[in-house]
Amino acid sequence: MMTFWQLTNAAGVYRIIYANDCTISERSNEQGNKMTVTIFDVAKEANVSASTVSRVLNNKSTISENTVRRVYEAAERLGYEPNILAQSFRKQETRTILILTPNMTNPYYSNILSGISDTTRSLFYSSFICKTDWNREEMSNILGMMKKRHAEGAILLACEMGEEDWLLRYAKDNPIILCSEFNPDTSIPHISIDNYKATVEAIKYLISLGHTKIGTISSVNNYLSTQLRLKGYKDALAAAGIEFHPEYIEYASKDYSYRSGCASARKLLSLEDRPTALFCISDVLAIGAINTAAEMGIKVPEDLSVIGFDDVEQTAMFSPKLTTVAQPCYELGKKSAELLITALNQSEDVPLETVLPYQLILRESTGSPVIIKEESI
Amino acid sequence: MMTFWQLTNAAGVYRIIYANDCTISERSNEQGNKMTVTIFDVAKEANVSASTVSRVLNNKSTISENTVRRVYEAAERLGYEPNILAQSFRKQETRTILILTPNMTNPYYSNILSGISDTTRSLFYSSFICKTDWNREEMSNILGMMKKRHAEGAILLACEMGEEDWLLRYAKDNPIILCSEFNPDTSIPHISIDNYKATVEAIKYLISLGHTKIGTISSVNNYLSTQLRLKGYKDALAAAGIEFHPEYIEYASKDYSYRSGCASARKLLSLEDRPTALFCISDVLAIGAINTAAEMGIKVPEDLSVIGFDDVEQTAMFSPKLTTVAQPCYELGKKSAELLITALNQSEDVPLETVLPYQLILRESTGSPVIIKEESI
């Protein structure tokens, strides 16, 4: 049994995939070598020209029903499989995209990668995942593969602000999508959640619980999300008329390491008038804060509320369960891939900005502050 | 400035990579379209034939020094970049390998993937990571890409026992490497640590600490490693003359889920004469055991010693720090890729079995059992 798969998109059918899942008749020459069945063999068998076979298999132009049938039958009889290498060469297209990620093991990235990978495959594209370690030279090398025709487009995860200028050099020749992080002034299409709004909602929630002494663990990195979350934190406090305390802000390492989360938390919790709630810009940082609090004898959520960010599944192993802002990682990846492939297939422009929904998930690490009776003189 | 990179392996130079990192002279025709610089253009510029240019750029046969220089200079002057699509087509090679993984987000896998990915890239191969969800049909589809000339070989992570027969159908046409898991009777090259020895060492360590009531959290899956670890557990006990208690074995879910680790631990720790030590065949299971013990008021390591397996970095966030058998995940990936590419490049056979060193890492989750005075009549 032979099956033909058709993939359609807005622009119409653009590729026929030809799958052969049973025994195929393999022809051999006298030496017993396998001979490749080409489009010419099929043409001869079907009594048509190679051009016609090509057209039938690619759904190009209208062809008489009779011919179509004959070609399909001949192809099946011969066990023809199109030579992808020849097709790529002829069309000068690789159907390959580049994925640049700082690393592959961080669950936030790996979930995005998973979404990208599944999506590209379902659209018959290959994705080539490359680890950059935030190294700009490495990124340049990788993107240079597009010029060398190894790939046709790229998705960049975790692009720091300020990477804009040199990136444009590549973006003008090949479509590029920025996933999660981007420069607000960029002309390169990007996709993310609304980090500002998400943070405001998280802080408002803490305020609604009765907290007024709210600290944050931010990061020294140069991501837009970090900036936006810091601004959301400040704005939400201001909107509620809560005085801003600069000492309530600590900055963790650029990669949100657990260690640095612990260190930041320790500083904040050692403050004379320590916060009763902590907004952390990543789950790992939040876990660090919770563990540090425990070490210091501060109970979560009784003495301290903690909110994380991302909702990576690995936090399910912790108790108390983390209240956090969930990012749709898999969907961020999926959508990035779809946008890129759209850009690749039609000259039609892709939207500059795509915003996916976040969700504030309330679990066990937050609660109302214990009201300590103020002693008056 | 133009640079040529040479990659050498045991078989000698096998590819020249040609990198151009500065402004290149781009020629245009009257319409201003970019014209591709081909090997013929370089040939004309250097006053040699295209064959010679090809030979120079591929280091084939001996060529007069003078010619070599002229060709390089011409190539540089013209900003020539070899057309990879044409090369692939001509040689009918994709330089692409398939990686089949149950999922991409589990840190054990993602670390292996990272090793594979870095290595293939450094050897100028592409790796195409595909998620299988343990679905055999999906695996077949993916491996089918080799026949369709999309890829030349494959690395399979987490191949369950019994997958052998249908796999051979693919392994006879294209090299395949099994990483971490395999069938002991397989004829397909594989790489792993010595799971049996590692387990024996771990159990011996527990015994040396004074434990005699040692339980294990195994899994219902069908991996060789699971079998070997169970056998190692039993054998080590037997070797020490410790009686085997069937009720000291529990089986977690096939994917080592945290939840199932908790459930298994609860059963073991609810036993009348409960174990004082638990050997868990994955770190996540071990974390589940530790957390469950805590919930039950059982202290680790005072009342219960716990050993994990894998040493994925994510466990660094837990206290007490986990004693565990470390697997060299990144190296397993790296070595798998090297083996596969070796198999691809030389007909020379690759070793059937490659064993990488493990390491028992002693941290805080293990200790001597508290000796409870036996009450005599």
Next chain:
DNA sequence: CTGAAAGCGCTTACAG
């Protein structure tokens, strides 16, 4: 040490 020529397997104007 080097060149002329064939050919990898397909797609696509062009012509009818």
Next chain:
DNA sequence: CTGAAAGCGCTTACAG
């Protein structure tokens, strides 16, 4: 609706 022909850019026997 269909065919003959050219050509994508390279590599590699073959011949000298």
